[in-house]
Amino acid sequence: QQQVKQSPQSLIVQKGGISIINCAYENTAFDYFPWYQQFPGKGPALLIAIRPDVSEKKEGRFTISFNKSAKQFSLHIMDSQPGDSATYFCAASMEGETSGSRLTFGEGTQLTVNP
Amino acid sequence: EPEVTQTPSHQVTQMGQEVILRCVPISNHLYFYWYRQILGQKVEFLVSFYNNEISEKSEIFDDQFSVERPDGSNFTLKIRSTKLEDSAMYFCASSDWDSYYGYTFGSGTRLTVV
Numbered sequence: 040q041q042q043v044k045q046s047p048q049s050l051i052v053q054k055g056g057i058s059i060i061n062c063a064y065e066n067t068a069f070d071y072f073p074w075y076q077q078f079p080g081k082g083p084a085l086l087i088a089i090r091p092d093v094s095e096k097k098e099g100r101f102t103i104s105f106n107k108s109a110k111q112f113s114l115h116i117m118d119s120q121p122g123d124s125a126t127y128f129c130a131a132s133m134e135g136e137t138s139g140s141r142l143t144f145g146e147g148t149q150l151t152v153n154p
Numbered sequence: 155e156p157e158v159t160q161t162p163s164h165q166v167t168q169m170g171q172e173v174i175l176r177c178v179p180i181s182n183h184l185y186f187y188w189y190r191q192i193l194g195q196k197v198e199f200l201v202s203f204y205n206n207e208i209s210e211k212s213e214i215f216d217d218q219f220s221v222e223r224p225d226g227s228n229f230t231l232k233i234r235s236t237k238l239e240d241s242a243m244y245f246c247a248s249s250d251w252d253s254y255y256g257y258t259f260g261s262g263t264r265l266t267v268v
Contacts, residue, residue, distance in 0.1 A: 073257070075197075082158075082245050082259035083197060128197060139185035139202040139249060140257065141210055146196045 041066060043131050045145025052152050058116040060148045062129035065110065069131040071140065074103065074114045077126045077147075086127075087114070119152045126150070156180040158260035160246050166266045167236055175231045175263045177246030180256065186229045187247040188221065189259075190214070197245065203229065236267045 044063045052058045062072075071090060075083035089096045089103040089112065096103045102115040116123055129145040159178040167173050179186050188200040201211045203221055218240075220232045229248075233240055243264050249257040 075259075080261070082247075082261045084259070085257060139187065139204055139209055141187075141199045141202060141212075142189075142197075142257075143199065144197040 041143050043129060043143050043145040045129050045148060047148060048146065049149040050151070052119045052150065054119065054121060054152055054154050056119050056152075058119045058123070058150055058152070059113060060127055060129070060150070061111065061113045062131075062145050063109075063111045064131050064143075066131070066133075067110070068133050069143075070134060071132045072103070072105065072112050073130050073132075073142070074101075075128045075130060075144075077128065083128060116150075119150075121152045121154050124150055124152050156256075156258070158246055158248055158258050160244075160260035160263050162263060163261065164264045164266070166268060169238060169267055170235050173233050173236055173265065175233075175244050175246075175265070177229045177231075177260055178227050179229055179246065179248030180250075180258060181227070183248035183250050183256065183258075185209075185249045186221075186223070187249075188231045189245045189247065190242040191245065191262075192242045200231070200244075233265075236265075238267050241265060241267045 073088035074086045076086045077083045087098050087101045100117045105112045127148045130142040132140040132142050161176045186203040189197050191197045199212050201215045202209045218234050222230050243262040245262045246260045
């Protein structure tokens with residue numbers, strides 16, 4: 040119920056191409072869906088996030104598409120660059136007023152953008 | 155930009171020893187968290203802390219683990235008697251009054267138990 044499934048495990052894209060990473064969740068109580076980018080030896084850094092009341096959110100080259108009925112959301116990276124090479128994690132959370140927000144992470148996608 | 159600071163960056167300890175991992179969350183944040191990431195695996199929630207007490211913990215966070223906010227700035231994770239399987243990256247995070255706002259992770263402490 041708490042799981043978030045992410046695919047693919049690894050992705051290789053040419054510079055300028057579109058990278059697409061998909062996630063699916065089960066718990067309909069989740070109300071916040073962030074994507075994190077992680078470089079080796081660093082902590083996860085928030086890239087972009089969406090709430091279930093919208094179907095799409097775009098920030099620069101990064102877009103989240105959200106399908107509430109299918110319980111799926113995806114990250115699109117347009118015009119992928121070698122500097123985008125990193126591990127990407129989707130996550131989901133339910134906000135708790137006194138408990139904070141426990142993030143449930145997907146398994147991660149290792150993205151490599153070839154020059 | 156405000157940062158979550160973790161020390162040390164790498165700690166090696168012998169099995170059975172106690173370790174304390176330290177974190178300085180962002181100063182005006184109210185919620186504090188610990189996560190861990192075993193090499194090559196996903197990030198897993200350990201515990202959240204609010205108003206000077208544990209607000210939620212996962213099944214991983216057993217009696218071997220404890221957290222403390224000993225003063226107004228530090229947030230610590232103690233592992234009482236380390237096991238080999240405790241080897242992982244441990245990330246501290248903090249967030250603001252809206253618990254999604256400013257949710258920021260530190261760079262982590264790599265714990266190696268030998």
